[in-house]
Amino acid sequence: MGSPPATVFEFLFKYRPVVFDNGQFVLHAPWPVLLFIVIGLALVIPPLLSYVRLGGKLGTADKALLAVLRVSVLAVLVFCLLRPMLVVPTVVPQENYLGILLDDSRSMQVADAGQARSEFIREQFGPEGSELLTGLSERFKLRFFRFSESLQRISGSDELTFTGSQTRLGHALDEARSELSTLPLAGLIVFTDGADNSEDPLTESVLQLRSRGVPVHTVGIGREQFERDIEIARVEAPRVVLEGSAVAVDVMVTHTGFGGETVQLNVEDGGRIVSAQAVELQGEGEVTTVRAHFEVTETGPRLFRFRILPELEELVDENNERDVLIHVRDRREKILYFEGEPRFEVKFLRRAIAEDDNLHVVILQRTADNKFQRYDVEQADELAGGFPTTREELFQYRGIILGSVEASFFTHGQLEMIAEFVGQRGGGLLALGGRNALGQGGYAGTPISNILPVVLEPRPENDSSTFFSEVSVELTPTGRSHPVTQLSPTPEGSAERWAGLPALSTVNPVFEVKPGASTLLTGHGNGAEGVVVLAAQRFGRGRVVAFPVQDSWIWQMHADIPLDDMTHESFWRQLLRWLVSSVPDQVHAAVPKDRAGVGERLTITTEVVDSAYLKVNDAHATARVTTPSGLEQALDMEWTVERDGEYEASFVADENGLYEISVEVNRDGELLGNATSFVEVAEPVEEYFGAQMRSTLLRRVAEETGGRFYTPQTVGSLPEDVRYTESGSTVYEEKDLWDMPIVFFLLLGLVATEWGYRRARGLI
Amino acid sequence: MNGREFYFTRAIYSGHGWRGNSWETDFPKADVQFLVGVRRYTNIDAYEYEHPVRLDDPELRRFPFLYALEVGYMALNPAEIEGLRSYLLAGGFLVIDDFWDVGEWQNFEYEIGRVLPEYPIVDIPLDHPLLSAFYEIDEIVQVPQVGLAARGGRTWECYMPCQPALRGIFDEQGRLMVVINWNTDLGDAWEWVEQPWYPFTYSSFAYKLGINMIIYGMSH
Structure with a gap:
């Protein structure tokens, strides 16, 4: 059965469109073409001449029209006499x-x-x-x-x-x-x-x-669009987080037929609901992006389920949920805080993270010219020589906090090393405000200013004026959904809390962020309307945050802050955890996806660098794959050659459950590092997503x-x-075209038009 | 407020009888003169002048370092008790100085007991980080009041000879909230340091311990 247009086409043109698509047009005239031309001219010229000579009431336009009609009729007839046909390849x-x-x-x-x-x-x-x-x-x-x-x-x-x-x-x-x-x-x-x-x-x-x-x-079988259906199209979550972290996950929801309706999004950790929120779906064809916030409290590989409760009349329920594997780590992330002068920020930052077992901030504080104090160091000689001068020493940390210390304190090599710490090593950098920080510290034009998310104005020479303003902070639209600035389970609650916090002070007039950077908090105060209070961006493999205020401890000490208020602690923990949450180790192991099907071959990729974070190609890497039933398989990993420092091995996942992949890397008999990754093997559910x-x-x-x-x-x-x-195997079939009904209709139409026109003009 | 990092804040508190204004002993010369040393020997962005604040003033919590002396005559009213308690529990750091003998100790012990009843007063050992926060201090020197220092000889103001003590009050996490300098007078040493006749031993110790207390209070 053909569709109506195809049937009409076939009626008029005798053949189906496919014949015309595949055929080659030829003229198969029984006599020489020259003869046709002569006959054609003989037929065309007399009527043309007769129209030209015709007198009476006919005007030039009438004569031309009638001549064209007559010639067209004759041309169609000549065309038919030329025996047009299609030569079509046809299977035997x-x-x-x-x-x-x-x-x-x-x-x-x-x-x-x-x-x-x-x-x-x-x-x-x-x-x-x-x-x-x-x-x-x-x-x-x-x-x-x-x-x-x-x-x-x-x-x-x-x-x-x-x-x-x-x-x-x-x-x-x-x-x-x-x-x-x-x-x-x-x-x-x-x-x-x-x-x-x-x-x-x-x-x-x-x-x-x-x-x-x-x-x-x-x-194509099925409908291109379901009548009513909701689908979690994508979930973007960090694959590795620290225990106790507040996690923000973007959930992208698509739908048909539910525009403007409100549905319920739950996040489950092992069946326990850790987050629930109402989601109003955007209009037809639009993607609704929801940011789900929850805290990860249990360590190890955790399977989080993002689920929209199925609605009535939904065609496919299975696409209402997606599982995401998040590796919750219980480790201490070591951060170096270098402060150029005694500041209360040091005291209160230490207090804020004191009970966070996953953060370890080592502090180097300059208390006088060339006099330093070290706090919370692990070894007696750690930072004994002051701020690190080698990549090995600096790159052991996963984050750096720069306090009120002028750029001229560092050598150019150290400034470049800090920039490389972020760009190449993938570490996090937090730049605080202060009288010797940012632009006031002479950082404009240095390698540090290149990586900061804010624009630093160079300080004019001989400018002794100082900027000072107290600023009330305000959460920006970006900040409402950023994990660092969540002070409440809901974005509205967070915005309200931020607006209610006491004003801080700043001596760094920073008003502009770089393209691509996110402003999370802005400030309002005398002479500081719209000043940047918190901004972040990615730089290379790492993250950079600017926090150009000098006394965040006010959020702990101010008389308006109740003694049991945890705002200051929560903010610092979230900020520092986020800063170092995606910092790579010397050995980094990954499988391309966190969920696979039985029988699927999975490739383990490991990146190896030395303590200076230079890529290593001559290491010996071994992967140990532990199946859900406890069987172990050791795999030698090979350097891929295509990329420096990258090693690969593969295995076939042959049972459902959680696979653990541990990679150990040695060089010259010395352990360079190890890494663990996980992959969940389960019945794939992808078939129910995008199933239109x-x-x-x-x-x-x-x-x-x-x-x-x-x-x-x-x-x-x-x-x-x-x-x-x-x-x-094909043969060529010839398909005559002269007898197509369309030709007959064309002739009929032309003759009828000519007759009608003549009649209208009173010629017959 | 002018945006400085550190204010040497002196506590204004209520006192007994004719010593009702004991809080202002050595004020403001000791404070200002001490700040000269603080600014000279460290790179603290310190406000140069005296900065007294009442214990019942909500603004007190903006200044996390607090100095109080002659507390043997302290008599806190309920608002001051509440103000000082919330200050200390929020993270404030209090340094006590210049009170002598058992009677004054008992008064202070009573008053601070009204502020922090659940926290005991304990000795601060010589190996405590407070004593190495900036300068290395290996002994607690008794700093006499200025008259005795000028005369030489007796260094105590007690009825009988007495030893200086460095004591403290710690919170649940072992963080020092209050440093108590008993049977010693650091404030006089700060106040008279510019006098050529004032013994260097006392002024040196007073400045060292004073700066250590500030550095420690700003970092721990």
Whole structure:
């Protein structure tokens, strides 16, 4: 059964569009063309002359119109006499093979067209047979395949289960092409919803088929848009966090049919709800991004579930939740705080983090010229020589806090080293305000100013004036959803709390942030309207924060702050934890995703650097993979050669559960470091995400390979269309065009128009 | 307020009878003169002048270092008790100086007991970080009042000879909230240091301990 436009086309032009697409236009005149030209001129010239000579009441325009009509009629007749035709390559019946690829993945169970998508396949290829199957079998030898994660040859539709956990369209096309490469192949027909969820690039597969001239016809099953459905399209969460940290996770929600409605988003840790919030969904076609906040309290690999409670009438419930594996670490992150003068900020920062077992701030404080005090050092000789002068010494820390210390205190090499600490080592830098900090400390134009998120104005020479302002802080829209500035479970609560805090003071007029930086807090005060209070940005592999105020301890000491208030403590903990939360170790191990399916091959990638954070290619790296059942497998990791310091090994995950991957790296018999990563192996659920029929993708595959795209409504014409191909064993058929109904209608139309016009002008 | 980091803040408190203004002993010369030393020997951004604040003034909590002396005559009213208690529990640091003998001790012990009843007074050992916060101090010197210092000989103001003591009050986390200099008079040493006849031993010790207390109070 053809679609109405295609049927009209076929009625007028005698053949289906596919014939015109594949055919070559030729003129097969029985006599020499010259003779036709002579006959044509003989037929055209007399009437033209007669119109020219015609007198009476006819004007020039009338004569021209009538002449054009008459000449057109004659031209159509001459065209017919030239015997126009299409030469179309056509397969030789029963000499060619057709590969029929049937999607056997779980998404085919979605019942979005009155019945499950799989039912259409069963109807067409079931034992009862169908018009489609008959049409195809009459012309071709058929080879059936099912595909999901892989492609398998099947003898009938009864072997389909529709339980595949992945749709790898590109892989299926490659495999089918390879399997049928020795046969005269007329093409491939793919029956699928097109919900490809693999990471395989389709382009390569399509190009291969195109270069071999194998057309791929695609039949898209299912609806392009569900009537009512909510889906968690993506969850962006940190993969590693410190125990006790406040975590902010972005959840992207898409939907159809729920615009303006409010739904409930829960975050669960091992079945326990750790966060719940109402989410108002944006309009149709828009992505609603929600930031979920919760605290991680238990260490180890934790599987967090983000779930929107299913609504009535939802077509697919399974896409309402996503799991994310977060490695909650219990370790002490070591941060160096260098303060250029005695300041209460030191005392109260130490107090704020005193009970945080995951933060260790080592303090080097200059108390007089060339006199330093060290607090909370681990070894007696730590920082004994003052601020580090070597990469090895500085890069052992994961974060640096720069207090009120002038830039000229450092050598240029040290300033560059601090910038490299962030950019190359991936450490965090926090620049505090103060009389010798930022612009007032002469940092403008130094390597430090290059990495700061704020713009430092150089201080004019001989300028002894000082800037001082008390500023009340205000949470910015960015700050409302940033993990550092969460003082309350809700953004509104946080904004209110920030607005209620006592004013701080600043001596650093910083008003501008760099492009790409985020302003989290601004300040308002006399002469300091809109001053930056807290800004952050990524620089290279690390993070940089500017906090250009000098007395955050006021948030602890002010008379308006109750004694049991934890604002100051929470802020500092969150700030420092965030600053160092993604700082890499000397050895960093990762698998490409935190969730995989059984049977999937996973590649472990390890990056190795030495204590100066220079990449190491001659190390010996071993990965120990522990399966959920406790079996251990040791893998030697090989340097990838393509990238310095990168080593790889792979393994096949063959059981469900949590895999632990421990990597140990040695060089010259000395331990360089180790790292642990986790991957959750479970039944993949990707089939339920983005499960709408993707006609754009299927059209592209078809068009780029010379095939056509069909739907269940148009698939009836497929057996006939597939015939016209140059692939396989073919013959050339000639299709006459002179007897197309359109030609007759054209002639009729021209003659009728001429007659009508003459009559209207009183010539007959 | 002018945005300086450190204010040598002197506590204004209520006192007994004719010594009701005992808080202002040596004021303001001792404070200002001590600050000269503080600014000279350290790089603290210190306000140069005296800075007295009442214990019941809410602004007190803006100044996390507090100095009080002659506390043998202290008689706190309820508002002062509440002000000082919240100051100390929030993170303030109090230095006590210039009170002598058992009678004055008992008065101070009573008054501070009204402020922090749950925290005992204990000795600060010589190896405590307070005594190495800036200068290394290995003994507690008894600093006499200026008259005795000028005459030489007796260094105590007690009825009988008495020893100087360095005691403190710690919070639950072992953090020092109050430093008590008993049977000694650091303030006089600060006040008279410019006099050539004032013994260097006393002024040197007083400045060292005073600066150590400030550095410690600003960092611990």
